Amino acid sequence: MIQHLVIIGVGLIGGSLARALKASGKVERISGIGRNRQHLERARELGVIDTAHTGFEVVAGADLVVLATPVGCMEALLGKLAPHLGPDTVITDAGSVKTTVVDAARAQLGEEKFPRFVPGHPIAGTERSGVEASFAELFEAHRVVLTPAPETATAAVDTARAMWEATGAEVVQMDAASHDRIFAETSHLPHLLAFALVDCLAQLEDRHEIFEFAAGGFRDFTRIASSDPVMWRDICVANALPLGATLERLQAQLARAARAIQSGDGDWLEDSFARAKAARDGLLPADVLDSTE
């Protein structure tokens, strides 16, 4: 049982976490911290959080503090909350990039408090954002990756794990660098591509006609381009090295495809498309293929 949970950033992820924990009966009280007083009040009205705060004093009595903000403001927030942390408070986050968040936590929390920071990433979300889009079932049957550092206390990991399991999620562990590389490939790069494609098309003079003839395939392909621009800006900046590396490989692949198109090299195109189809049909887990998220 969590007596007092503090969530910093009560949006889609923070709000859904609060709803899920309330539904599970595993939390006594939830305080929300945010910059935008109006958004926070809305979260309180919806019953997602019990009390709304724009300062960090409320952190003092917490068992568990969750950072559910864009990755780019985590270092500053960790610096602000550090002085208020009690001796047993566990801190965790829900950021999509882990190495830079771990470095920030190490710098801001210091030797004494850093072992109680548990880096985490729930593999769940939708293209919508804000507390209004949050729902208690968001994490059910989804994975949460924890990437503890060598110094991280086992008891702190257990606390974070128990919190996520109470939402219905399956918790797995890996090191932060592996996490960042894997998610650069399957999440960050696809988002970057979707944003790039739609931004390209949106700059065309006849964009209205072009979008008018978009079919279902385009809708699915570009759904992630409706995601929050600030959140994704931060992810791209924070995970620059692995993302840059996978983007470079993709650029080489596209350059090769462009040559095949120009020269009418149907064999190369067919081979590449067939490899892709075989990988998607064969390697994607069944739950990802079938779920409607």
Next chain:
Amino acid sequence: MIQHLVIIGVGLIGGSLARALKASGKVERISGIGRNRQHLERARELGVIDTAHTGFEVVAGADLVVLATPVGCMEALLGKLAPHLGPDTVITDAGSVKTTVVDAARAQLGEEKFPRFVPGHPIAGTERSGVEASFAELFEAHRVVLTPAPETATAAVDTARAMWEATGAEVVQMDAASHDRIFAETSHLPHLLAFALVDCLAQLEDRHEIFEFAAGGFRDFTRIASSDPVMWRDICVANALPLGATLERLQAQLARAARAIQSGDGDWLEDSFARAKAARDGLLPADVLDSTE
């Protein structure tokens, strides 16, 4: 009422067209032509077609002939069926590229028969293929684009239009070059990107781990990479110029994004992502956003 319809290529599109027309009661008899006798027999067993043929003689008595094969074999097929065409038979196709198909039809059908060729493209499909995946409702509330040439007979256009309207589709007209440019942007390029991304990832040593952590966003983004490789090979080759042009713009956009990531230029990334989000949220027609295809 169509007395005798011949469908060449009884796969997802040809099979769904046959099913829809049978359900509408607007067709008396459907003959299917294909290379693969086993697939054709399966279509006949399923009641999708009435008779199965591997030769072109059956075309002689047809009111309407529909080519529903990959674009790359249409020129050869038009050449084979031309000698069998009766004086009033209308020919149409369901190819995703129009300019090259129109050129092929002009060359193969000759001055006398080309006016009865109506270039068409149903904007419907799924990532699955084959007659087993076909269903009568595929075209309902979807658009079909007809791109008649200056020589095309109005009566022939009316026949093709009536056929598609009987499936529940909305028929629109535009010129072939506009069609090819628009669909290069919203369909052909997204397919190429999805294939390229998945092919890239499939070549990584730890592809199993990478695909294991793919979430719903990746599933949606890559759904079109499960499409038929031969069909998409043909589309890329047949629509090489418009596709090459839009791919080049996208490559420039990705190069710009790569520089922003490398230099930590969050402002550029946020601006680009925000433009994309605004375009997708604002410009996509509501039916495309809401439909589940």
